[in-house]
């Protein structure tokens with residue numbers, strides 16, 4: 579992912595190497611004395627997706643809301659694209675930050691298209707431009723505008739409503755997206771699908787994303803880096819999914835990522851050519867299934883399990899590059915442990 583430019587291609591006036599979001603010693607103590615966030619240091623690079631994960635009440639949502647000033651910190655500084663957020667006008671600030679929440683708050687008596695058009699209209703676009711933009715956005719999030727634009731929110735499934743929420747958050751083309759349990763209100767199958775769709779979308783959009791979840795599986799699947807919070811708003815570990823699963827910083831993190839972290843590692847370990855056996859003497863027709871070389875080990879293992887020949891072809895584009903056997907998966911997993 580391009581770490582030097584923002585999503586619209588422009589480089590930051592304040593330096594491309596600076597993080598897009600920087601939290602320094604940020605704390606929040608509510609009026610009743612509850613310490614929600616404690617001395618938090620966190621950086622989010624341009625185009626990076628960082629997941630905040632942890633048990634209920636550990637300060638994840640408070641952290642997110644401090645970034646767009648829905649909540650004011652009691653201590654510390656938050657720098658967004660080189661500017662201290664406390665020096666920004668909150669309304670202006672939020673224009674550059676998309677915000678997706680679980681209860682997405684669609685207007686129930688307005689059509690889907692009108693719901694999405696609200697944002698461009700707010701920013702002074704003409705009705706026809708706003709409409710065109712809203713149609714494009716529905717398409718972007720995988721909702722056929724011809725089918726869904728004129729429906730009302732109650733005529734959509736939970737997953738489709740979540741997509742509308744994402745479309746609305748993208749409407750102002752903000753460089754930063756804050757997402758609070760965006761896929762939380764749907765069943766696990768739809769959730770998985772929405773995660774995949776968003777990952778694909780993010781590959782094109784390259785937004786800087788902070789995503790809150792209580793689900794460690796979601797965090798390691800989605801995040802370029804994952805921040806694990808402990809109760810009391812303490813940051814227990816901030817690392818790539820691979821580091822987190824291979825080397826939890828303490829017992830709390832080890833416990834939180836769980837005893838099945840060996841299996842979770844499958845989702846974050848890429849398949850590599852060195853784990854394959856040569857194609858010598860095997861033709862594509864003898865292989866049951868074929869997967870892409872850029873698949874995860876999880877996808878590779880699933881394909882192997884579906885195939886009773888215990889060997890599958892691996893392709894780069896339309897070319898076979900080798901054969902994967904259970905032995906190759908085992909070897910790849912062992913290497914990821916080192």
Ligand SMILES: Nc1ncnc2c1ncn2[C@@H]1O[C@H](COP(=O)(O)OP(=O)(O)OP(=O)(O)O)[C@@H](O)[C@H]1O
Pocket residue numbers: 608609610612613614632633634635636637638639640641792
């Ligand atoms: N307005 C408030 N006044 C007092 N305490 C609050 C307020 N809002 C949140 N809290 C407390 O601050 C702590 C952190 O809350 P926060 O919502 O940030 O946690 P969270 O990690 O997002 O939790 P969850 O996963 O359950 O949504 C909790 O103990 C919560 O009860």
